[in-house]
Amino acid sequence: GPDQWHKNYPIAKGHHQSPIEINNKEVHYDRSLLPWFASYDPGAAKTILNNGKTCRVVFDDSFDRSVLRGGPLPGVYRLRQLHFHWGSSDDHGSEHVVNGVRYAGELHLLHWNPKYSNYLDAVRRTDGIAVLAIFLQVRKTPKPEMKRILEEINAIKTKGKEAPFPNFDPSILFPKSHDYWTYHGSFTTPPCEECITWIILREPITVSSDQMAKLRSLSKNAENEPELPLVDNWRPTQPRHYRMVSASFL
Numbered sequence: 001g002p003d004q005w006h007k008n009y010p011i012a013k014g015h016h017q018s019p020i021e022i023n024n025k026e027v028h029y030d031r032s033l034l035p036w037f038a039s040y041d042p043g044a045a046k047t048i049l050n051n052g053k054t055c056r057v058v059f060d061d062s063f064d065r066s067v068l069r070g071g072p073l074p075g076v077y078r079l080r081q082l083h084f085h086w087g088s089s090d091d092h093g094s095e096h097v098v099n100g101v102r103y104a105g106e107l108h109l110l111h112w113n114p115k116y117s118n119y120l121d122a123v124r125r126t127d128g129i130a131v132l133a134i135f136l137q138v139r140k141t142p143k144p145e146m147k148r149i150l151e152e153i154n155a156i157k158t159k160g161k162e163a164p165f166p167n168f169d170p171s172i173l174f175p176k177s178h179d180y181w182t183y184h185g186s187f188t189t190p191p192c193e194e195c196i197t198w199i200i201l202r203e204p205i206t207v208s209s210d211q212m213a214k215l216r217s218l219s220k221n222a223e224n225e226p227e228l229p230l231v232d233n234w235r236p237t238q239p240r241h242y243r244m245v246s247a248s249f250l
C-alpha cells in the first residue's frame, strides 16, 4: 500500500508529493494566472484499457495533435492518456480533498512537455508533466458525456483487457467553469516522480451513482484469476510542506 511505496521509491516521502488537501485559507489568488485551453483532436483517441489499477484511455501523442496550453504552463503539453480514481462507495474516492470534501472520484488528463524527447524523459523533469484534474460528484442528473467511456467498461472488465476507443474528444467532459487551483506535485502512484504541474478544476462534473457503480464493476485481477474488485485506487493526501497553492479565481 501507499505507506510502503517509499521502500522502492524513496521520493514517495519527498516534499512535493501528491495529492494534497486544498484549503481556502491557504490558497493564494494569483491574478497573473492565464486561462488554460485544450485543443484536442478526437482522431487522437486510440484505446481504452484496464491495467489492473485504473480505467485508462490512451491517445496518439507522437506529435502536437491534442494539446493543453495556457494556465500556469510555459508552452503546449501533449495529451497522452486519461484515467480515473474512485472509491468503494459514493462518499469517497477522489485523491485531492477540497476544504475537507472528498468527491466520489477524480478524472486525470495527463499531458507531457514536448520540449523533452519522450514521456520517460519528461517524467524526470519538474516541468515535464501537466495533469488536468476534474472531480466527479454524484448527483441524480448524470453527465451524459460520461456514457461513452462507461459503455466500454464491459469490454475491459479484467486486468489487461483493451478495446478500440476511436473518435473521442475528452474536452466534452469538462465542466462549464475553467476556474482552477494549481500547485507543483507528483504522480499519485509509483514511481511518485515530482514532475507534475497540477491544474485542478474547481467545478466538479456530475455523475450518477449507477455510473460510479459501473466503474466499481471493474476487476483488478486478470480474466482467469479470482475476482478482486477494482475500487479505492486513490492515494491519501500528502504533507503540503511549504508549497503554495495558487487559484485562478477570487
Ligand SMILES: NS(=O)(=O)c1ccc(C(=O)NCc2cccc(O)c2)cc1
Pocket: 108, 110, 120, 123, 131, 186, 187, 188, 189, 190, 191, 193
Ligand atoms: N495519478 S497520476 O495522474 O498522478 C499518474 C499518471 C501517470 C502515471 C504513470 O504514467 N505511471 C507509469 C510510469 C510513469 C513514469 C515512469 C514510469 O516508468 C512509469 C502514474 C500516475
Ligand SMILES: [Zn+2]
Pocket: 083, 084, 085, 108, 188
Ligand atoms: Zn491519476
